[in-house]
Amino acid sequence: MTQQVAAAKGEFSGRTAAVTGGASGIGLAVARELTRRGAEVCVLDLAADAVPEGLHGLACDVTDRTSVERAFGRIGERFGRLDVLVNNAGIGAQGTVEDNGDDEWSRVLDVNVTGMARVSAAALPLLRRGAAAAGDGAAIVNTCSVAATAGLPRRALYSASKGAVLALTRAMAADHVREGIRVNCVNPGTVDTPWIGRLLDTAPDPGAERAALEARQPSGRLVSAEEVAAAVCYLAGPLAGATTGTALAVDGGMQGLRIRPPEPPAGR
Template identity: 65%
Template sequence: MTRAAEFGTGKDFDGLVALVTGGASGIGAATAALLRDRGARVAVLDRDPSGAPPGTLPIKADVTSDEGVRAAVAEAVAELGALHTVVGNAGIGALGSVEDNSDAEWHRLLDINVLGLVRTARAALPHLRRAAEDRPGCVSITHTCSIAATAGLPQRAAYSASKGAVLSLTLAMAADHVREGIRVNCVNPGTADTPWIGRLLERTGDPAAERAALEARQPAGRLVAAEEVAAAIAYLASPAAAAVTGTALAVDGGMQGLRLRPVT
């Protein structure tokens, strides 16, 4: 059993088909593995799907291409027979204040982090509507958002703007599709221990000190594990959350809501 499977119990996704974008690494891979372990048939869409968890269907796709996303979703449905759960996870990060990123960087960030979700949902919705007729309460879209959507973080202007858009998009989509039986939610991770954070730390002068600073920023005193975010995504996507839509679930070690006194 994988570590991801420890966070889920039973086979509550038996008979369901899930699609995870950016599912070959980090939070996406942890989510794909957990959904697989809980009974789903899972398609992983990624620019480099070689890291897709064993037992999932790897499909090469770039969320910046509407044609490519449509083809990938169609391939997943053709191979797996239906589509009940979409996890829009593909995304990139960026550092800097509002002065530091070029227009091209802003456009790329929004193209991937926001429009990538739009393209995925647009391609998936016809299949999700059909699935909702047969499996009420089991059809959902879950976005990977961020603590950056609800808290001001230094040196994250462009990234925060993109994730703020993801939060608003999630709420609007939930309103649009609730009467079709399609639930739409998002998770807001704090700083997660993912390959992107690892690359970010490597670019600093003192990676160990920077990691310690990131850990100290979270009240729990550590980074969030990818598997912990995956567990939250799996809950939102599961039949157990049939009454949950338009919700942003924080998985941040208390970073958003807690204000602890400094340790003396």
């Protein structure tokens, strides 16, 4: 069966995927889209009880190796293999290098970077089985950020963690390409998620803060979680079989475009 025909019938039919941090936001959108395209999706999250019907919720703390290994042990017992891993679990941080202490640096890096490595290490034996069984390989997609490639104000710690994710993605791609496991990442801009909503709620003027976030993206709006999910599914799917070690920007042009300010109305 050609890749085109496979995609038309549901490119993830017969495949198993795992999504960390999949109970809300980008992760939930990814889990739902993978399911819609035919995959059996396991959501690994601290809030496993909040996972909607149709998804396989598994309690998992990415900062705890025992918890991670237990979750992938259960995936192995139930499905025998894994075809797609989406490393989406992550936390935010605000401030300059003066604003966060050592404990906060350790906490954010443990979730955003070491947690991703911890999960990937536990998943690799199952991904190797998936790569061998599928014939067209397995895939890992990491959630990175435009903060890895663009200097954003008051995002020192978060940017450092996402810069590490970008480097980790490329290193993992080099390590596992000959095993038939592709590794890529998505670099979203500011995504309209519950986390952003909570952030806006703490601002002195939430409306003005939202307008500022929208204005810094050339598209003039926030990215939707569903748009990021579509990019993840492309990178994870068989039609991206020649793509590895790549960062796909989903940022409304924030990284690459330098557009002129709007022209003033005529007569002024």
